[in-house]
Structure formats: C-alpha cells, structure tokens
Amino acid sequence: MDEDEHTSGTQGGNDSSEAATDNDAAGTESDPTSEDSTENNESTDGSKTSLPTTASSNDSSVSDDPSVSDDPSVSDDISLPDDTTSLESSGRDRSSPDVDLDGVVLDDTDNQGLFDDLLSGEPIFENKEVLRPSYTPHELPHRNDQINRMATILVSALRGETPSNILIYGKTGTGKTASAKFVSQELESTSQKYDVPCEVEYINCEVTDTQYRVLAQLANTFIEKNQTVIADRIERYQQLVSTAADDPSALASTEFSTVAEVESRIEQLEDDADDMEEVPMTGWPTDRVYTTFFDAVDYHERVVVIMLDEIDKLVEKSGDDTLYNLSRMNSELANSRISIMGISNDLKFTDFLDPRVKSSLGEEEIVFPPYDANQLRDILQHRADIAFKRDALTDDVIPLCAAFAAQEHGDARRALDLLRTAGELAERSQAEIVAEKHVRQAQDKIELDRVVEVVRTLPTQSKIVLFAVILLEKNGVHNINTGEVFNIYKRLCEEIDADVLTQRRVTDLISELDMLGIVNAVVVSKGRYGRTKEMGLSVPVEETEAVLLSDSRLGDIENAQPFVQARFDN
Ligand code: ADP
Ligand code: MG
Numbered sequence: 066m067d068e069d070e071h072t073s074g075t076q077g078g079n080d081s082s083e084a085a086t087d088n089d090a091a092g093t094e095s096d097p098t099s100e101d102s103t104e105n106n107e108s109t110d111g112s113k114t115s116l117p118t119t120a121s122s123n124d125s126s127v128s129d130d131p132s133v134s135d136d137p138s139v140s141d142d143i144s145l146p147d148d149t150t151s152l153e154s155s156g157r158d159r160s161s162p163d164v165d166l167d168g169v170v171l172d173d174t175d176n177q178g179l180f181d182d183l184l185s186g187e188p189i190f191e192n193k194e195v196l197r198p199s200y201t202p203h204e205l206p207h208r209n210d211q212i213n214r215m216a217t218i219l220v221s222a223l224r225g226e227t228p229s230n231i232l233i234y235g236k237t238g239t240g241k242t243a244s245a246k247f248v249s250q251e252l253e254s255t256s257q258k259y260d261v262p263c264e265v266e267y268i269n270c271e272v273t274d275t276q277y278r279v280l281a282q283l284a285n286t287f288i289e290k291n292q293t294v295i296a297d298r299i300e301r302y303q304q305l306v307s308t309a310a311d312d313p314s315a316l317a318s319t320e321f322s323t324v325a326e327v328e329s330r331i332e333q334l335e336d337d338a339d340d341m342e343e344v345p346m347t348g349w350p351t352d353r354v355y356t357t358f359f360d361a362v363d364y365h366e367r368v369v370v371i372m373l374d375e376i377d378k379l380v381e382k383s384g385d386d387t388l389y390n391l392s393r394m395n396s397e398l399a400n401s402r403i404s405i406m407g408i409s410n411d412l413k414f415t416d417f418l419d420p421r422v423k424s425s426l427g428e429e430e431i432v433f434p435p436y437d438a439n440q441l442r443d444i445l446q447h448r449a450d451i452a453f454k455r456d457a458l459t460d461d462v463i464p465l466c467a468a469f470a471a472q473e474h475g476d477a478r479r480a481l482d483l484l485r486t487a488g489e490l491a492e493r494s495q496a497e498i499v500a501e502k503h504v505r506q507a508q509d510k511i512e513l514d515r516v517v518e519v520v521r522t523l524p525t526q527s528k529i530v531l532f533a534v535i536l537l538e539k540n541g542v543h544n545i546n547t548g549e550v551f552n553i554y555k556r557l558c559e560e561i562d563a564d565v566l567t568q569r570r571v572t573d574l575i576s577e578l579d580m581l582g583i584v585n586a587v588v589v590s591k592g593r594y595g596r597t598k599e600m601g602l603s604v605p606v607e608e609t610e611a612v613l614l615s616d617s618r619l620g621d622i623e624n625a626q627p628f629v630q631a632r633f634d635n
Contacts (some may be wrong), residue, residue: 078365144499150152168195189492189499195452196485198478201246207440208545209246214431215248219404222263222368223256227395227402234412235433238476241408244433245372262367266288270379276387279379280354281344283371287361288341302331324510337364355390366400377414385418386481392425435475441467444477453488458499462487465504483507487501516604519581520612525619526566529557530574532613532622534584534602539610542591543598547572562623571608575600583609 097322184394194200205212211233221228228233235241256263266286273279285424308315320325341361344354348606359415362369371391373379379387395402405424415423436444466487486507491499523531533553537545551568558565566574579586586600602609614623 093565095139098613122515124379189457189488189496190452191454192452193485193488194489195448196481198481201243201250202448203247205240205244205247206443206447207436208240208433209257211240211433212244212248213407213430214429216251217242218429219248219252219370219406222252222370222404223261225261225368227368228404229428230392230404231406231429231431232415232427233406233408233431233433235410236435236474236476237410238470238474238478239433239435240477241410241433242374243407245406246373249370249372260363263370264367265372266372266541267372267374269374270377271375274379274382276383276390277347277349277351277354279373280351280358280390281346281349281389284354284358284361287358287364288343289363291341291361292338295334299331299334302327302334306331359394362403363398363401367402369401369403370406371403372406373410373438375410377409377411380414380417385422388422388426389419392422436471436477436480437475438464438467438471441470441475441477441480448481449484452485453499456498459501461501462499462504467500469504469508479511482511486510513605513608517608520583520604520609521616525563525616526570527574527578528616528619529561529563529622530554530571530614531578531583531609532619533557534543534578534600534605535610535613538602538606543601545601546597546599547575548597550575550600557622561619572598 108232140369195202215231215233218231219228232239233245235252244266249267252263253265266283268279268282270279273282284392305315305319305321306324309327313324316322316324316327319327321330342357344357349357373388376388388407391403391405405426406599415427418426442463445466449458463484466480466483469483470476473479485509487503490506490510491503494503495502520528520531530550533550534545536553537549544551547568550573554571557563575584575586578584579600583602583604584600585603586598588596589599590596613619
C-alpha cells in the first residue's frame, strides 16, 4: 500500500494510501511472525548469524585479559589491555582524540562494532527512497497518452475556463496517482508562470472518507490560501498609503482616488480575514461546512481542480452526496469555477451513482490499462538507474521483477516493492550484488506479508474456522471435509465461549477463505451420501497459526489443542 496518501490528503503532502498498502520489508521486521516466515531465507540467516559473531569478537578485544582470546591478532596488541583498563577505569572515552589509540584499536579488524559489519559491504542502494511509493517520478514511461489527455482537458483552466470533469479508471498500481500528481504539479507551475489563478487540490478519499471531512478539508485549505492573499493585499495597500502620504500622485494609477479609500479597503480586508472561521474536524452541521467551503472558494476569481483520489472509497463509505454537491456548485459560484477529477480503482463504481452525478462526473473518461511485462521493465529500469549503485543488479533481476508483477495484474507498485525488497534482502545478507534468488525471496516475503495481513484482519468466526483447519492439518489429516472442520470448530467455540454458527454458515466461511486463497477447497461427490467440500491449507501453517494466536479475542484457543490430539490418538 502507499505511503503518502495516508498522512496528508492535501496536494503536495504525502500520499497515504500508499503507506497503508506498502508491504515495507523494514516495517514488518519487528513482527515475530514475519521473522519466522523468513527462517528458510538465506539472506536473513546470514545477517542473523553474523550479529552474534561480531558482538563476541568485539567482547574479546576489549577484554582486560588478552589470554582469554585465542585470536593471535588480539594477543599481538600486547599493550592494549593495560591502556584499555586504565582508560576505562578513569572513565574516559577510548576513542578520545588526545589518546593515540587509533593504531591499536581501530586497526584491529576484529574489533568490529555491532554496525560495522553491516556497514562494511559495498552499499547496494544509491537512493532507496526512489523505490518507495511516496516518491513521485518525474518521468512516467508508457503513460504519455493518459497524461496528454489529462493536460488537453485541463488546459482550459489556464485560459480561465472551466475544464470538463474527468473520471480516471484503472487497477491499483497502474500509475493513476503518480500521473495525476505529475499533471497537477505541471498545471500549478504553469499557472504561476503565466500568473493565472488556477489551483489544484488533491484529496485522498481513502483517508478523507466522509462528506464532512472532504468539505472541511477543502474549506480549511481555501481559508488558509485566502488568508495569505489577504495578508499580501493588506501589505500592498499599506505601502500605497505611506507612498501616497508623501506623493498623492501615487494613487493616480490605482483604483483609489483618496488615501481614505485605501484605508477603508484595508479595514474591509481585515474584517474579511476575521470572518473566515476554520471548520472544526467534527461538530458542525454539514450545510454549514458546505457554505463555509463555498464562500472560501468563491472569495476571489480562480479555477480550482479538485482531485478526488480513491473516489470509490468515498462513495462506498458515504454515498454520492459529496459528488452531487460539488458537481452542481458551478451554477452558483460567482467568482470561481471548480472542476472535479475523480480517480477510481474500481471500474464499476459509477453503477452506484445517482445518474445526474454519473453523467456530470464522467464528462471525460480516461482508462489506465495494466502494464505488461515489457512496460514494467522500462519503468523499473528508469527507477533502478537512480536507486541502485552501478552494476548492483544482475541482468535477470529487472525482467524477473517485471514478470512477477505482470502476473499481479500489471501492478507497478508490486514491481517496485519487489525490486526494493530484493535489494534489502541482498543488503542484509551482505551480498555484493542483487541476484535472481533475492527477487524470488522477495516475492515469497511479500506474498507471506500479504497472507499475514489477510489472516490478521479476518473476522473472529473465520479465524476460528481457519484454526480448526490448521489443527486438522497439523494432526496429519488430508482432504479435510466440512464435517470434520465443523466438529472441531464447535469444540473450539465452546472452549473460548464464542457463538456457534450453523454448519451452513461455516461452509460459507470456508468458501470465503477459499476465495482469499487461504484454503483450497474442492467439492467432491460422495455418491449417494451427497457432496462435501474437501480442503487443505494453502498458506504456511506455522506463520498462519502464529497470527491467529496473536489475536486476543481468540483467548486461550491454544489450550484447546489437546482435545483434537486426543481425538486422533483414539
Ligand atoms: P495507482 O494510483 O494507479 O494505484 P500509482 O500511481 O500509485 O498507482 O503507482 C504505483 C507505483 O508505481 C508508484 O510508486 C508510481 O510511482 C509507480 N509508477 C506507476 N506507473 C509508473 C510509470 N509509468 N513510470 C514510473 N513509475 C510508475
Ligand atoms: Mg492511487
């Protein structure tokens, strides 16, 4: 998920939906389950074992007694122990510049600190940030058509006309957010260049997901901008007042005929500034928030493009009122015009819209198709050139990342995640170069992180059903059938005091687990005994169990295991 869309919805801020979806390798490190998960992972093993070794060699070198070490290099430095002892006992820093210990301590290759070892290898990354979702690339290969279409529509804003509303569709990772942000930066910089009042407001509706919040955020952004405009004007008029005091002809080129008029304008501006009241995060009636936004945006002449990213999330959560209100504003605004650019991951979301909203919002539609493996290669290559040191990748790394991500509906975010994670794994195993095996390890790690996340967020009842499957599997049952799952499930529910659902409902929950790719169920016919589902776990047992057990609502489900054991022992 993406980093920057969650932290701030405003344009130029960080895009936080990316953060949420970002399967950041570093971010999951503290998770005990993810550590387990990489147990078979060469790279992780490498760094795990290297740390204790480093620490112990460090210990021996600072030891008071050189004889405790078998290492000849330590006993060579025969003068070291005395010096060290005396320095330590006097509480002084061993690296203190006025003591010439460099020769004895720092040249001792065995005297590696905790981090020295990790730092010692040639760094693989030149600039890792470039591979993170929060980075907005300056070049977007294979999105020229879409970017040009957006620009062709939005250029009206620079002519002071209202651009058509735009609806952008495409699956996740097809470059919608990146392209929209790129276009908005270009639009704003051009508007500054030609000094035309055109502004872009970016809102991530996954974070800002109610009408109140969207309107409040817009209102407050425009209030802030208005305050700046007002402050500038007041300053200009005050200067005019002081110039005109010495030289009355200074008013000639202005709209004012007397200094008093200028002063009264200043007063009026000060009143305007005082009247603008920021919208609190909650508490006002929605129509008051709407009016405040309306007044703020209409305070002076401008064309405003409102980008609603992840617009499907807003509609799903709070309906289409926001879009309805925004789309009919233009007929009432006196000084300003707004244009809406909606961005959706869900191709069918307009089905839920009021027909008026649908036709207004979809005046122009732009589709972002999935990338194919070749396009993903180009995208990765562009980023890799900046992100990695020269020759840090073997030739097959980028094609493999591209191929894996092409299978994931052509998701560029996944491709970049893979490349970054592969680099991190290589770095951690102190490899000199990122190779194909690191990409495969990264693919496993990301996939496992995904599973962990899906399992972690399952409803409690599904977790109990899944736990029943795990218990059966751990007891060596193959082709587990629904009846067996249901029996264990019932016992587990009794054990932890949870409601017991009907076998029918449990069968439904199994189907859901199947759809999520957690179990793999097939319907088998039992002849005249009817049909049943047979299933197996499609995710790693240990890690999945650990995630389930970390849920406090499942209480001491762990203690329920013996009865299952007993059942199979009989
Ligand atoms: P979406 O909004 O469609 O889910 P994003 O715009 O967030 O996708 O793109 C996902 C990631 O892939 C981002 O890091 C983005 O910078 C990168 N990306 C997508 N398309 C391109 C492209 N054509 N060129 C370079 N990077 C891209
Ligand atoms: Mg996006």
